Amino acid sequence: MMVDVHSHLIPGIDDGAKTMTDSLDILQQMSDLGYQKVITTPHVMHDFYPNTSQDILKRVQVLQQRVDAVGIDLEVEAAAEYYLDEHFIKLLDQKSDLLTFGDNYLLFETSFLNEPAYMRQGIFKIISNGMKPVLAHPERYLFLQNNPEIIEDLVQRGLLLQVNTISLSGYYSKEARKLAENLIDKKMVSFLGTDCHNAKHLKAMVETIETRYFAKAMRLPLLNNFL
Numbered sequence: 015m016m017v018d019v020h021s022h023l024i025p026g027i028d029d030g031a032k033t034m035t036d037s038l039d040i041l042q043q044m045s046d047l048g049y050q051k052v053i054t055t056p057h058v059m060h061d062f063y064p065n066t067s068q069d070i071l072k073r074v075q076v077l078q079q080r081v082d083a084v085g086i087d088l089e090v091e092a093a094a095e096y097y098l099d100e101h102f103i104k105l106l107d108q109k110s111d112l113l114t115f116g117d118n119y120l121l122f123e124t125s126f127l128n129e130p131a132y133m134r135q136g137i138f139k140i141i142s143n144g145m146k147p148v149l150a151h152p153e154r155y156l157f158l159q160n161n162p163e164i165i166e167d168l169v170q171r172g173l174l175l176q177v178n179t180i181s182l183s184g185y186y187s188k189e190a191r192k193l194a195e196n197l198i199d200k201k202m203v204s205f206l207g208t209d210c211h212n213a214k215h216l217k218a219m220v221e222t223i224e225t226r227y228f229a230k231a232m233r234l235p236l237l238n239n240f241l
C-alpha cells in the first residue's frame with residue numbers, strides 16, 4: 015500500500031490532527047510504514063466543519079511545505095470527505111467545485127444509524143456531475159451492517175467502496191470487522207484508507223498489517239496504487 019486516500023491530517027480544520035506537530039509526527043510514521051503519497055480528506059460538513067475547497071487547497075500547500083522542510087519523503091495531496099445531507103445535494107445541484115482525487119473520485123460519508131434519504135439521489139447526482147462516488151467506510155454504518163443487501167444495490171448504481179484498513183483489526187467493533195471482511199471476500203472493495211485522525215489510529219494500523227484479511231485485501235485489484 016503506497017497511497018492512502020482517507021485521513022484528517024490538515025491541522026485544526028476538523029476532528030483530526032490538532033497541531034502542525036501532530037500532523038508531521040503522523041506523516042513521518044506513515045512514511046516509515048511505506049506510504050509514498052497521502053491524499054488527506056478533511057471533513058466538509060455544513061454545520062460542524064464548513065471547510066471550503068479553496069481553504070483546504072491553500073492549507074495542504076502549507077502542509078506540504080512543512081513536510082519538505084523537515085525532510086519527510088512524502089507527497090501530500092488533499093481532497094475532502096463530504097457529509098451527504100441536504101446541503102451537499104445543494105452543492106451538487108449548483109455544480110460547485112468539489113474536491114476529488116485521482117480519476118475524479120469523490121469521497122463521502124453519511125449518517126451512521128439510518129439510511130439517509132439522499133443516498134440514491136446523491137450517488138446519481140455525483141455521477142451526473144462527471145465524478146465517481148466513493149463511500150467512506152461502508153462497514154461502519156449500522157444500517158449497512160443490519161442490511162448488507164443494500165450495498166449491492168448501491169454498487170450496481172455506480173458506488174465504489176473505501177474500507178478503513180483498521181476495521182480489519184476490530185478497532186471500531188466486531189460488526190464493522192465482519193462487514194469489512196465480507197466485502198473483501200466479495201471483492202467489492204475499491205480502496206483502502208487509514209482514516210487516520212491521530213496517533214491511536216496509526217497504532218491500530220500497525221496491528222492490522224498482521225491480520226489475515228489485510229493480506230487478503232492486498233491481493234484485490236485496489237485502485238490506491240494507481241493514484
Ligand SMILES: [Fe+2]
Pocket residue numbers: 020021022095150209
Ligand atoms: Fe474520515
